[in-house]
Amino acid sequence: DTAVSQTPKYLVTQMGNDKSIKCEQNLGHDTMYWYKQDSKKFLKIMFSYNNKELIINETVPNRFSPKSPDKAHLNLHINSLELGDSAVYFCASSRSGNPYEQYFGPGTRLTVT
Amino acid sequence: KNEVEQSPQNLTAQEGEFITINCSYSVGISALHWLQQHPGGGIVSLFMLSSGKKKHGRLIATINIQEKHSSLHITASHPRDSAVYICAAARGGSNYKLTFGKGTLLTVNP
Numbered sequence: 001d002t003a004v005s006q007t008p009k010y011l012v013t014q015m016g017n018d019k020s021i022k023c024e025q026n027l028g029h030d031t032m033y034w035y036k037q038d039s040k041k042f043l044k045i046m047f048s049y050n051n052k053e054l055i056i057n058e059t060v061p062n063r064f065s066p067k068s069p070d071k072a073h074l075n076l077h078i079n080s081l082e083l084g085d086s087a088v089y090f091c092a093s094s095r096s097g098n099p100y101e102q103y104f105g106p107g108t109r110l111t112v113t
Numbered sequence: 114k115n116e117v118e119q120s121p122q123n124l125t126a127q128e129g130e131f132i133t134i135n136c137s138y139s140v141g142i143s144a145l146h147w148l149q150q151h152p153g154g155g156i157v158s159l160f161m162l163s164s165g166k167k168k169h170g171r172l173i174a175t176i177n178i179q180e181k182h183s184s185l186h187i188t189a190s191h192p193r194d195s196a197v198y199i200c201a202a203a204r205g206g207s208n209y210k211l212t213f214g215k216g217t218l219l220t221v222n223p
Binding site for chain 2: 031040041042043044045048056088090102103104106107
């Protein structure tokens with residue numbers, strides 16, 4: 001009964017392809033996040049959704065499109081993948097009344113060749 | 114310059130030693146997080162603090178808001194403490210977000 005789950009765990013694909021990463025949380029949280037961790041292990045926020053509405057979009061290329069079908073899910077779709085998109089992508093969730101405590105998913109390692 | 118700076122970048126210790134990792138930030142914050150990332154990649158939230166000090170087992174986190182500085186201490190370190198420790202400054206409001214430091218790689222040798 002994983003709290004925040006992501007699929008797939010590993011994703012290897014070629015440049016130019018379109019791919020999606022899925023995230024689900026069963027904590028009853030209403031805020032979800034996507035973070036990118038680059039090759040130097042530096043974490044950076046990409047998006048945040050609260051009650052299915054986008055509240056943070058941090059200068060991420062518009063090839064990245066988050067989609068939140070409901071409060072428990074936040075998927076990340078990436079079009080026209082580039083080499084620089086290779087990274088580990090983490091999903092996280094929190095409760096809007098307590099945004100400070102975030103629970104992280106296990107990460108998805110994306111490799112673009 | 115990153116808004117959140119950590120030191121040291123790498124730290125090697127012998128089992129049993131007292132460990133200190135420092136974090137300085139240049140922005141106004143609502144809270145400061147300490148996170149642990151295991152060699153397998155998973156991230157766990159250790160502490161969230163906005164003032165004073167918190168303790169959990171052998172881990173202690175302190176923050177000085179005036180000096181914009183936080184420390185994470187590990188007492189009686191153990192090889193299983195080997196991980197990357199990341200501090201993150203939280204800015205609140207409806208656009209709550211975390212700004213991360215670059216992490217400190219801690220290796221505790223037996």
